[in-house]
Amino acid sequence: QQQVKQSPQSLIVQKGGISIINCAYENTAFDYFPWYQQFPGKGPALLIAIRPDVSEKKEGRFTISFNKSAKQFSLHIMDSQPGDSATYFCAASLNNAGNMLTFGGGTRLMVKP
């Protein structure tokens, strides 16, 4: 069964701190792992994505760490800002195409000023 499990469900971080969200997957055939950010009343927006041939990808304050053997990947938000307060979803898909995304349950992040 294709599943992606995400934790924690909610997270409160002080401004300037590091936010860490974790995901675990079951299907070893998954080959594309994006993270999406969703603000209330909006659709998800692609934040950053990684493929299993690398262990880490960094874009600005956002970093994905990928552990293929453990079937886990995580999102790190450095220097977290109040504007980062949103719901974050990890996802996974097959065929190196980014289609038919299987999403995690989401993490509601609140960054306190």
Place this chain on the structure above:
Amino acid sequence: ETGVTQSPTHLIKTRGQQVTLRCSSQSGHNTVSWYQQALGQGPQFIFQYYREEENGRGNFPPRFSGLQFPNYSSELNVNALELDDSALYLCASSLGQGKFGYTFGSGTRLTVV
């Protein structure tokens, strides 16, 4: 460059009725996917259309159907509405079946009473 637009933004229907949701894909995108997002959960893949043909389907019953038009816009039709169909319905468009990532619309909030 226009993004993905969905209509209507909100809709209230009675159990047993039928509903049609509409999506205009981002300019140049030839692939459209539909997702159902229940309150507090991650989006779930319904189906995907590429060049007017359905080329992927999630675990949804046949009363969920769709169309893609020559201009790549799309419709999601749901027959015999049930209370559990109440959700945010998201449309996402991409180029080349998601190979370059998806752009999501803001969704249609469907309430079934």
